[in-house]
Amino acid sequence: MLVNLGTVKSREFNAVYQDIYAVVRAAGGLTTKVILETSLLNQAEKREVTEIVISAGADFVKTATGFNGGGATVEDIELISNISQGKIGVKAAGGIRTYEDAVKMIEAGATRIGASGAVAIIQNRKSNANY
Secondary structure, three states, X not given: OEOOHXXXXXXXXXXXXXXXXXXXXXXXXXXXXXXXXXXXXXXXXXXXXHHHHHHHOOOEEEOOOOOOOOOOOHHHHHHHHHHHOOOXXXXXXXXXXXXXXXXXXXXXXXXXXXXXXXXXXXHHHHHOOOO
């Protein structure tokens, strides 16, 4: 699910929690992922929403859909990973185009990578013995 950006920007954090919690409950034990669109949020919003995602019981937080400009940054992954402390998975998505990008995200704390060019990333890794 995509977090309701309007309620986040309006600082209606109880409504954000209720929305995520309702989806988690409706999923009935299936894996749930909450997309933040980190490029549209400030640092305080990223912190608050990550904490809400954890408390609402979702399994993953994901940086971006890839359609709203920007995407995963090392700084965002480090922030989210530090907040989550292994309580939930962290999926880096949006703008990951090379093997080097993927490694940086994993080193920053990502537990999953979302990349439309995954095959090219892996092929690049195989052809580049330096990594």
